[in-house]
Amino acid sequence: MKGKYIKQAGILFTVILFLSLNSTSFSKTTEDKVKEAFLVASTGNIKYYPKRPKAIKQLVKYGDESVKLLLSEMDAKNIRKQNTLITVFSRIGEEAVEPILRKMAVDEDNAVLGAYILGRIKSSKALVPLLMMLRDSDPDIRAAAARGLGGIQDSISVDPLIEKLSDPDPRVRRYSAVSLGKLRDKKAVDELIMAMSDSNFSVRYAASYALARIGGNDLKDKLVEKLNETEGIFKYHIIETLGSMNHRDTKPIFYELLENPSYEIRGYACEALGNFRGDYKVANALKRALHDESEFVKMKARNSLEKLRG
Secondary structure, X not given: OHHHHHHHXXXXXXXXXXXXXXXXXXXXXXXXXXXXXXXXXXXXXXXXXXXXXXXXXXXXXXXXXHHHHHHHHHHOOOHHHXXXXXHXXXXXXXXXXXXXXXXXXXXXXXXXXXXXXXXXXXXXXXXXXXXXXXXXXXXXXXXXXXXXXXXXXXXXXXXXXXXXXXXXXXXXXXHHHHHHHHHOOHHHHHHHHHHOOOOOHHHHHHHHHHHHHHOOHHHHHHHHHHHOOOOOHHHXXXXXXXXXXXXXXXXXHHHHHOOOOOHHHHHHHHHHHOOOOOOHHHHHXXXXXXXXXXXXXXXXXXXXXXXXXX
């Protein structure tokens, strides 16, 4: 009998111990839960990777509570933490806009990350602040503003972004070009064509990307005209852009360029033809280019044929 009571007392003690050890989990505040979820969501420990999606979902669910607590993490230099903030704030959306703007107003160190997040949220509330940041003396802030404006995609920002294509800082010029491509306003075409001859390669590629997104027959005709009166790297970017626009009536131009004396131009023409799937004439022209005397042309032809097959 005595043994029975001892056994029952032991079970009771175990239960009490378990409850005491886990009592903290029952009294967790929202603040504790947000901090814990952020820790899991931004960890670099591979063991916790499977738990990250659930942690991010939890942070989004807490909405303004998460926003209040995570604003302090905007100072973090850790890229994983920054990416987590971008994901969470972007999913929370409008609720996060005004707190982020207030944070940016009192601490300029948060302006770059804040501007990017605001662009991801795509809130019109951020339009005027970002336009003001576009005129800041700090090139990091101007670049961030140019990038963010592309997310909001309001036509009011077209003229200021065109103006920034001549900014002294190449990052500002690059993000201005990318954002103009997202806005797809034909007003920017002439300046973007000029930007394809920029001294910085990233600006040239951004301008080409933007023009391909804007598209249209008028642009195609302008580029074809420019193609015949230019040389060097500018010519390459024109060929690249025309190829990306994928206008069927530009194919004869590329066929002709395959006979150009410059091996670089022949190679770029091969690259452009890789955008035209489902056309046996294109495939045959690229197969002939496999016998070109230039290894560069052969490589470009092979790459384009693989692209067409894929």
